[in-house]
Amino acid sequence: MSAPSATIRQPAPDNNKAAPLLGLGCSRLGSTLSGCSGADAVRLLHHALDAGVTLFDTADIYGQGESERLIGEALRGRRQGVMIVTKGGQRFTAAQRAATLVKRPLRMLAGMIPSLRRGIAGRRAAPLPRDYTPAHLRRAVEGSLRRLGTERIDLYLLHSPSAEDIRRGEAFPMLEELRAAGLIGAWGISVDDAEAARAALRLPELRGLQLPLAIAEEMRPELAAAAAGGATLLMREIFAGGPRDAASRRAAMAAALSHPGATALVGTTSATHLDEALASARAVGRAA
Incomplete structure (x- = not known):
């Protein structure tokens, strides 16, 4: 099946509102190893909101779903004006799903037993199975909405598909149905390599692209064209x-924000580090 093109009609984000300079990456919230869960994570999220962060990036697999639940808790009563970005398309093995049932004791033991901590980290580094079928992604969206406690996901991204997955475009019509139903505001793709990024950028109606800064540096003209067309760019x-x-952190932030309309994603569980990143982003601004 070839990827749909002109049949897809996603509305662009509100271009009258400038993209935020910085978004908080929430991959470590609720993680067995991060040490930032429960009340600590909610305090971090509230600190981010109070500091002016308006974009939060997560995924259904982060913290086995706990990252989304924590964001939903923190945003209760503060949802207006906040952009939620989440992702789907990766899934846990049966053993990983079973581990979620004993997550709290695992977290405590991992803090006391270095070999267990290393073992968990090693398993986390292994790639997860991918599933970009419409049936799986529809369930994934419904699960994310429930955990986030929201009626709409502002930007929903396919999580790390290959270039071939993108060219196949199996899920695009279904995602457009969810957009038309108001369950997602727009959809896009989070990529890991240049080939997948270029495949995504060939989609005429792409409305969101997340990619590593190192890859973005290779394709400035293509990214500038995508941003001019209304796509949200997340570095x-x-x-x-x-x-x-x-000085190096400030230079890296400047490189990210030199892409027109881009938002720099910073993943941290430290309020101090977040404040430093915000100060750096505001100091360097963005390219005209």
């Missing part, structure tokens, strides 16, 4: 490669 892995000094 992730801004500080990839480990700790950096303040």
